Amino acid sequence: xxxxxxxxxxxxxxxxxxxxxxxxxxxxxxxxxxxxxxxxxxxxxxxxxxxxxxxxxxxxxxxxxxxxxxxxxxxxxxxxxxxxxxxxxxxxxxxxxxxxxxxxxxxxxxxxxxxxxxxxxxxxxxxxxxxxxxxxxxxxxxxxxxxxxxxxxxxxxxxxxxxxxxxxxxxxxxxxxxxxxxxxxxxxxxxxxxxxxxxxxxxxxxxxxxxxxxxxxxxxxxxxxxxxxxxxxxxxxxxxxxxxxxxxxxxxxxxxxxxxxxxxxxxxxxxxxxxxxxxxxxxxxxxxxxxxxxxxxxxxxxxxxxxxxxxxxxxxxxxxxxxxxxxxxxxxxxxxxxxxxxx
Numbered sequence: 019x020x021x022x023x024x025x026x027x028x029x030x031x032x033x034x035x036x037x038x039x040x041x042x043x044x045x046x047x048x049x050x051x052x053x054x055x056x057x058x059x060x061x062x063x064x065x066x067x068x069x070x071x072x073x074x075x076x077x078x079x080x081x082x083x084x085x086x087x088x089x090x091x092x093x094x095x096x097x098x099x100x101x102x103x104x105x106x107x108x109x110x111x112x113x114x115x116x117x118x119x120x121x122x123x124x125x126x127x128x129x130x131x132x133x134x135x136x137x138x139x140x141x142x143x144x145x146x147x148x149x150x151x152x153x154x155x156x157x158x159x160x161x162x163x164x165x166x167x168x169x170x171x172x173x174x175x176x177x178x179x180x181x182x183x184x185x186x187x188x189x190x191x192x193x194x195x196x197x198x199x200x201x202x203x204x205x206x207x208x209x210x211x212x213x214x215x216x217x218x219x220x221x222x223x224x225x226x227x228x229x230x231x232x233x234x235x236x237x238x239x240x241x242x243x244x245x246x247x248x249x250x251x252x253x254x255x256x257x258x259x260x261x262x263x264x265x266x267x268x269x270x271x272x273x274x275x276x277x278x279x280x281x282x283x284x285x286x287x288x289x290x291x292x293x294x295x296x297x298x299x300x301x302x303x304x305x306x307x308x309x310x311x312x313x314x315x316x317x318x319x320x321x322x323x324x325x326x327x328x329x330x331x332x333x334x335x336x337x338x339x340x341x342x343x344x345x346x347x348x349x350x351x352x353x354x355x356x357x358x359x360x361x
Contacts, residue, residue: 030300030348031293031356037349041237048244055247061254062146064155067113070126071141074106078134083108086133090125101327158258163209165262166235167191167216169269170228177227177276187219226358227276231269234351238268238343245338256332264339271307271347278303279352296356300348311344
């Protein structure tokens with residue numbers, strides 16, 4: 019099925035500077051939001067504490083709920099509406115996690131009943147200790163880093179046939195990360211430094227496809243996390259799962275374009291310039307790219323609007339990631355490879 023004309027010839031490489039500017043603006047806004055908010059809005063999974071979901075049979079004001087939970091020592095808790103207005107559900111978040119689930123539920127039910135006059139239904143209670151939350155956060159960041167690293171090493175081995183060098187580079191970077199983590203170096207600083215070193219090493223060994231892929235994937239992850247920060251959405255384990263899915267999805271699209279670029283370069287004439295070959299490759303895969311992204315977005319839209327509040331943030335991350343990942347395969351990954359190829 020052809021979604022676009024077979025003879026289409028859009029000058030993507032001629033518009034790469036516009037893509038650079040747009041990407042730079044989005045990344046700067048994302049990083050700026052993360053700095054202002056002092057990082058993502060970590061959910062209970064990563065920050066630790068207690069999350070309680072309660073439901074009432076009729077409308078209740080948040081002030082009355084707050085009056086009730088203040089009487090049991092939860093005066094610093096945040097309360098927000100959850101789901102649709104007709105459901106009368108609320109989320110209560112607190113940094114306190116030293117009570118048992120049953121004890122907290124019983125105390126909360128009695129306190130809120132006294133303040134509102136309505137017996138609430140405790141839908142769920144989630145407790146995570148602060149140490150466990152920090153450990154989960156560090157492991158999640160490491161999972162994203164190692165995913166990016168192994169993906170770029172795979173691309174180098176596949177597209178540039180440098181299997182031995184790729185393996186040595188991967189082992190060296192992993193060893194450095196491990197030893198630095200033993201000395202309690204901050205995990206965020208550690209991963210940022212490791213990614214910078216990875217890009218330098220890829221440049222030295224002329225892993226042009228790996229450089230394009232890792233820059234595009236970092237672009238996708240940064241913008242997705244930044245949008246979560248801008249809208250102050252919870253950053254939790256399901257969002258990490260969405261980010262890893264986005265990395266895989268974006269990589270799949272990027273590999274298709276890279277594969278066509280490599281084929282066209284091998285079969286090119288001496289008179290063919292690199293921008294023409296890159297444009298031809300992107301145009302030849304454009305129909306497949308748009309069809310794949312479009313059908314995937316239909317499913318994710320269904321999850322977002324019909325899947326319920328529990329997976330709302332997961333589906334939103336997927337929506338943003340698929341859109342940004344499709345854009346980056348064309349306007350980030352390929353232009354980066356072209357720029358490195360020219361150098």
